[in-house]
Amino acid sequence: MPKRHSLDAVIIGAGVVGAACAYYAARSGLSVAVVDRGPVAGGTTGAGEGNLLVSDKEAGPELDLALLSTRLWRELSDALPPDIEYEPKGGLVVAPDETTLKALRAFAEGQRAAGVTAAEITPDGLPALEPHLATGQAGGFLYEQDAQVQPAKAAARLLAAARVPVHLGEEVTEILRDAAGAIRGVRTPRRELLAPAVVNAAGTWGGEVARLAGTHLPVLPRRGFVLVTEPLPRVVRHKVYAADYIADVASGSASLQSSAVVEGTPAGPVLIGATRERVGFDRTLSREALRRLAAQAAALFPVLADVDVIRTYHGFRPYLPDHLPAIGADPRVPGLHHACGHEGAGIGLAPATGALIAAGLAGAEPPLDAHPFRPDRDFGTHEGATP
Incomplete structure (x- = not known):
């Protein structure tokens, strides 16, 4: 019989973005769990250089997100162990x-x-x-303002600081929904994790998770x-x-x-x-x-x-085809939230993404305007919109 748990949210993905979502959600007083089919930082995070950049972003929503993250990474560098190797070298x-x-x-x-x-x-x-x-x-x-961090260590330390259950080596095989289509949790081969919200922080597999939930995200x-x-x-x-x-x-x-x-x-x-x-x-x-x-x-x-x-x-x-991440609630599936599609900027943008997701889950005022990152936006006909 699968194990059951009652939570405020389940976060799919134990990379740095998922870890930041867990960290800020826990700080907001929410009960969350993280599930990943592999290890911590086993995907894009573990293959990253740890870039925390504002220099490569033109004025606009992504730069606003990066500037917020710059401030949050400075705070995290004091709150987390020094082995995350935060280095504000410019x-x-x-x-x-x-x-x-x-x-x-x-x-x-x-x-x-x-x-x-x-x-x-x-x-x-x-x-x-x-x-x-x-x-x-x-x-x-x-x-x-450009800086550097050791990405795998940062993800691990964020998860440890969040003090939330982390279920590794467990692939989400089903996203549970009620008769009206609203989220009620996830199922893995080992357990059911029951919650009214699921956060898709699955990185390059974010499109697959969206499909499990019955919607589309062109990651x-x-x-x-x-x-x-x-x-x-x-x-x-x-x-x-x-x-x-x-x-x-x-x-x-x-x-x-x-x-x-x-x-x-x-x-x-x-x-x-x-x-x-x-x-x-x-x-x-x-x-x-x-x-x-x-x-x-x-x-x-x-x-x-x-x-x-x-x-x-x-x-x-x-x-994602328009080069902006998808962050926030998906109105097509009540209870589904996305935190993916950051391309090569996910490590840098993780704290601001986590803060936005936590605000959305808690019904709090977001730290910046999340409208440009809405997951149901028109991604247009940019080259690469389909495989």
């Missing part, structure tokens, strides 16, 4: 030519109006920030690779990337895109991302993707050209 976006620099200048101006701190750096000022950066850059912008996987170098002295001080990374983030193209994002870590290795391509859940190693990343990283930091890469890893970002 981001440096570099422009190879005057045309790109002009575009960055306009981009930063819009961000500043939304509350971002963006300082233009002249070519002469770049070496003081990054002594090993390639010469000949036209300039760049320093974003002091697709977008594969990305990361290179990890041998441990080094701190040759890269900030999170550094070329301006074309911003265009790659905003693109809906299914083809392989790559733009180097280079950063040091407290442990010594340098992380090099990021590629994007829509190939379903194909886990085949792409030598072309790795070759591009290595070449682009060496172009930014020539000192890396002779450094050994000790491993690579890859994962799948949960992509």
Whole structure:
């Protein structure tokens, strides 16, 4: 006989977004449980670099979400153990030519109006920030609010701090609904978890969970690779990337895109991302993707050209066609809430997402306007809206 529990909500997904939902829901006095078919951070979170970025987001709803998360991550860095490796090191976006620099200048101006701190750096000022950066850059912008975290540790520590039941290795096989279609819990092979609300924080599998609940959310996987170098002295001080990374983030193209994002870590290795391509859940190693990343990283930091890469890893970002996550109650299925589709920004946006979900579950005032993230919005005919 399956075990039964009475809860305020069940959260599907033990990645950093699901963990943040559990943390803020518990802080709001709600009784919740988390269920995941794998381990903590076993999906996109565990394959992430831990980016907490405002620098790559244009003025608008996602940037507002990122700025709220920036504040919340600072609070969490004091509340959680230091092994989450929160590092407010800032981001440096570099422009190879005057045309790109002009575009960055306009981009930063819009961000500043939304509350971002963006300082233009002249070519002469770049070496003081990054002594090993390639010469000949036209300039760049320093974003002091960009930061870094160890994503798997952050998810685990958020769940531990939430002090909620976590059921790992249990796939949700059914979302339970009453005769009127409203949510009443979930079923796994081991138990029934009864609750009037279910939170879909299933990452790249968010579309599958939506289908289990009888609705539609066009979440697709977008594969990305990361290179990890041998441990080094701190040759890269900030999170550094070329301006074309911003265009790659905003693109809906299914083809392989790559733009180097280079950063040091407290442990010594340098992380090099990021590629994007829509190939379903194909886990085949792409030598072309790795070759591009290595070449682009060496172009930014020539000192890396002779450094050994000790491993690579890859994962799948949960992509929605309009590049905004789905956050909040789904009016098509009473009791269903979504917290997925963050693509590569889920780690950075997790705290604000969790705070929004908790407010929705508790019937409280949300910390910002969640309307742009509504899950029943028109996702349009953007390229990639279907597999």
